[in-house]
Amino acid sequence: MTDKKTQEDQVPEIKAGATLLDLVHVCRSFDGVPVIKDVNLQIRKNEFFTLVGPSGSGKTTILKMLAGMDQPTTGDIVLGGKSISALPPDKRPTCMVFQFLALFPHMTVGQNIEFPMRIKGIPRDKRVYRAQELMDMVALPEKYYDKNVMKCSGGERQRVAIARAFAYDPEILLFDEPLSAIDAKLRKTLQRELKELHRKSGKTFIYITHSLEEAMFMSDRVGVLRSGVLEQVGTPEEIYRHPNSSFVASFIGDTNIFPVKARPQGGYESPDFPGMEIKIAPTPELLEGKLIVRPESLKVVKDPSEADNVIRCKLRDSFSLGSRSQYLLTSGKKEITLELPHGACGDGTSEVLLGWNAQDAIFVKE
């Protein structure tokens, strides 16, 4: 009976890749303070979508609205053509994996996984069978079925939480930074497993994180959120190659950003490098903006003719990254970072010429 009800809530057949979830002009404010500002976003069926943003950017608020634990102030959330904005969490085909997992401490691994099935009234033998299947899927040993969840390690708990969410059999799984509290090495393993799980299960995953690196590693598409505004949506490749703002660019990692503006006599210049013409390709339509030059686009040159733009720098500091080094240089007052093999920037006694080609830099409006 309960099954049927859930079925009704479920979306009519949607082909993989078609829009499953549509956020239409979603706004949310708390006590009059806007936190989410007019977010429009389409999430496609079966994709692994990641919302990324610094803390306080509103990503958790969006996730809560998707889960039904919060409602938009204005705007609508549409699932398969039907508005779900007002539906409570237990009536939505979504299920959340919480940041701190929210595993029931008084239940065993098996009981935790079976919880949603017990609620649905699925008979015991079927529950146990399905729980074993799910444990197998998330690579938990069979003997863990009777283990106390509080005695599981961090990674094991993670798997229990994911298995429990799958047991609810949701159309969409929501992940609220579940890997943030896990150490770096295990995190990489779990990211890989999660990606694999997404591929095998054919469900839609919506994931939030503050780490763009994590987002790029796992996702089909990424949305970058900044102070409640969706800055850019695209594949990891698009976000990396064509960031539409210096915020998005700087969010990805160390990068060099120079303000530029058109010179009266033609061409562009930057207050960071007075008197120097900066070549930009293709020539932007705007008179003013910012130029993004990634560390790997910079190279050490011997002669100014070797690159379109060349600046004189002094070596300030270097940091070993293993096989390569990160270098901090200054040109005038401007600090510049780049990554190169050890020793590529000399020993700091003499000036270094750094250059980049016009087509390797990205021009953005702000």
Add this chain to the structure above:
Amino acid sequence: MENTRQSRAARDFIRVWTVIVLIFIYLPVICDALSSLSKSRYFSFPIKRWSMDWWVKTFNSMEIGELVRNSLVIAFAVTIISTVIAFCGALAFARYDWKGKKFFQKAILLPIFFPQPVLGLALLLWFNSIGVPLSWKTAAFAHLVWITPIVTLVIAIAVYGFDPALEDAARDLGASRFQIFRMVTLPVLWPGVWSGMLFAFLLSWGNFPLSLYTTGIDNTVPKWLYSKMVAGYSPMVPTLGTMSTLAAAVVMIAGGAAVYFIRKARSRNS
């Protein structure tokens, strides 16, 4: 590894001091027990003839049976009612964020920070004025006023450790409000609730100042003991006192063991 926080001498002092304090706490209880085991009508030490006579007499006394029944009825009533009220109170105290919370947290402490005999006298005046005859029911009510806030604090400590995301998760997994309460909230908080019940029962069982003024004709064990104490020595006083103390100890140990085994059962398995 050497403990840098407390020197050896300081730690030894603390240990010895604690033992002295514990002896101080239990010395009179031991005195009660010793004198209950003397055969003589009048107590003198060293005890010349040991016997269990007074235990047998006290145990068989009809009057005392009545007292114990009264004390038990009050204690059970107080346990059940105060735990239910305090459970809600503890959620208001520690679980939810609401406008009047800080005020509530302090207001609820007022009856604890109030001398019980004065509270008992005030209640006596109140019951008299509104025409409620004194009985075990008024005594139970008086106990509730003092015990409910304490039980609220005991349960609140458990509630502070409760992760509200558990309820969100259960709801997200399809559970109804009632199911969440029955399958998640209550079981997780159960040890705290059980401790609260134990406190309620034992505090009511041993309460003297409130009972003194509010029981009316239905005497309780502590009140009866008091009336005998001021009337002169009877070996029944230390005997019943010791019995009552032992009963409290048994309840506390059994109740504590129950909590321990529930926890143990939960965390069993490798």
Add this chain to the structure above:
Amino acid sequence: MSDKNAEKIAKPSLIARIQDLIASKGGRCAMPVYILMLLGFIAPLAMVAGFSVAEPKSFTAFTSFSLANFAALFEGSVWKSFAWSIGLAAFTTAILVPICYPVAVGMVRVFGRMGSLAVSVLSVFPMFVSENVRLYGWILFFTKKGILDGTLALLNGQGPDVLYTPGMTAFGMVYTYLPYMLFPIVLGVALVPPDLITAARDLGASRFRTWREIELPLAMPGVLIGMLLTFVLSAGAVAESKIVGGESVMVVTNEVNVAFSYSQNWPMGAAFAVTLTFIIGALTIYAFRKIDLDKILGRA
């Protein structure tokens, strides 16, 4: 928005407060406690207050008005009872802090998990035994031919004659209220992060300076709560003066009791009770303003 600001400026009315109470989940949960407190604490105290300004010896409140009952405080020896109660309470509080503090430090940092569990069970248990039974044990200890006297007699000595004195009343109070001082101090000491003490020592502070400048200030909320609780409870105590003190001094509660029962002068008893409540209430409310309970209890 504007509503909110208006509310902040003007003190919320009672009706607004009750509406808030019903509107929030927490408020609804607090309701049963509030109702119990209203019927079992506020109303009785209001009734006492009503009686305190009634004509002396009358048996109804709110029908007459007189301040004669408060004048009675300064006639006769009642003021002495107040002085004794406050003095005994101050003494009890002052002496219990140094008695309990080392035990609390031991429970938090020395005895280990099982050890401090054992100590806390052993020191909470006396709260479940009525104080008269425990005080009676002291009579058996100190009385002629009692435990102490009998033991000393074997050594050709004699026990001190201390029973039924004001000193014994104070002794009884120290004994009875020890657990009430201990547990708040334990909570307070547990608030002190052990790292801070290690750090202070590492930075060259002596043990005493570390205690004085780091540990004690951080543990202070708990110590203050313990002091307040002990003071308030012993100021209104009666069993100690009656049982081991032999009424060698009359305490306030005793005066209230006498006025209520033997003298049949409810308004006078009520006036004494109101005065005591006023002192206790002022102290409690003053202290409560300074503490944050979420911090003290919610740490675990």
